[in-house]
Amino acid sequence: MRIFSALVLTLFILVSASTAVFAGGGGPSKNFTKGVFLEVDKVAGTAVFQASDSDVPETLMLGEDVDAGKISLDQKVMVTLQEKEGGVYASNIEIMFLDLSVSKFITLMVVGLVGGMLSGFIGSGGAFVLTPSMMSLGVPGAIAVASNMCHKFPKALVGTYKRYKYGQVDVKLGLVMAFSAIFGVQVGVTVQKAILNAWGNAGSNLYVSLVFVVVLVVVGGYVFRDAIRLAKHDADDKISPLALKLQQLNIPPMMHFKTAGVRISAWVTLPLGFATGMLAATIAVGGFIGVPGMIYVVGASAMVASATELLIAFVMGTWGSIQWGLSGLIDIRLTLLILSTSLIGVQLGALGTTYVKDYAIKLVMASVMLIVAISRGAKIPGYLGDLGLIAPLGTATASVLDFISFWALVAALGTAGVIITAAMVTGMMKARREEKALATEEV
């Protein structure tokens, strides 16, 4: 039985690995080029383009949507290429490096600080609000994702180190989850590409938003109920009944996770990591399934789960950054501006966990998940309209929904910031009072 089980598991890993190889990495799609425009011929609808990876300039045909008058010369741009009627057209042109004004500096630093705090406290977060924020500042989508990814791993590294020092990180659980998650990412990317090919951009957006909303509402709602129940009794957490049952499943190979205090079959942890990775590839925030998964499926405490998630984020973030960096899409200036505050925020969030009970972490996590679900949900009518499944939205409705979507994200981050700060200040004051009381007793 043991040998058979190990063999099936090996097979599972090999199949995942081969899928990973065929999927070709979780980086960007290849239908773009980078370089500088040297000359534009408005009448002919063409432009002379010097690609970064070539020595000879080439003439590019401009697509219908491209306004030749708005092309700026001698500035590095990212050009999306589209094959149509026998030729390759430039279908979209975006300036790669936006000029950073003082207000952009400040926006990135504020979002970085609160995003970092959230990360240090619940193990993940920030990414879901950083990418849209950067895009609303005018950063091209791919650059925003890449620069954000490159900010994620140094932040996670510092957060992991801090929480490891507090004895909260289960290194073995983190590594097992991270490596199985990498395979999940590959499969997630393959699914995404298949959907993109079949239903185009609107179909892909709809799929991503639906997964986002369903997962966040179901999981977030469950965590929220649990957090409220625990908060009412001001109680410490108990292991979930599902995790207790799964821990009794004695299917080898069994794994022992010391810090989490759990002995559980690899048949539970590997698929969980895999699912985390798949979700990360789809909605870009794997932690929203990873942390609740480690709590309710594996049976770790919210404290250990959120700390271990940082290690997973570090491994996956490094790997992801290399993928995006190979395509040369990381704007290190954006990365470093966010890091300037998020490296402090993450440590603040991490030390905050030492002053709170488990349910505070769950409460923050659930609130963020539910508000982010609203943000994504507001996008769904637009995508349904694009696909022709409902009548296209009017301009006013569309702008109201966009407004709700963006500000819900800001509200999610703000709410998290307030709950974390309040929980931390209360915890610190209580600890000081206790310390003082003890000191007077001793005297």
Place this chain on the structure above:
Amino acid sequence: MMASTSVTKKKPYLQTILFGALSLASYIVLFTHEEWVTDNFTRGGYYVVYPIVTAFWFSFIHGAFGSNLLSALGLEAKVTKKK
């Protein structure tokens, strides 16, 4: 245990200033050479080393600055008694 918590730890002002200065200098160097940096860091291929190593460098020095800054401000993790 009580003895160790009642002893006031010396605050790491010097480390905060040192790491802060090092970090600030790195930021200044990077942003004053913005053009060279953005150009070379986005070449792709082997040049991936540039952004990755830079991110690690900042995570160490700026992370150390952040850690010392929080300690200097008196923000420390709760001391838990070992069983």
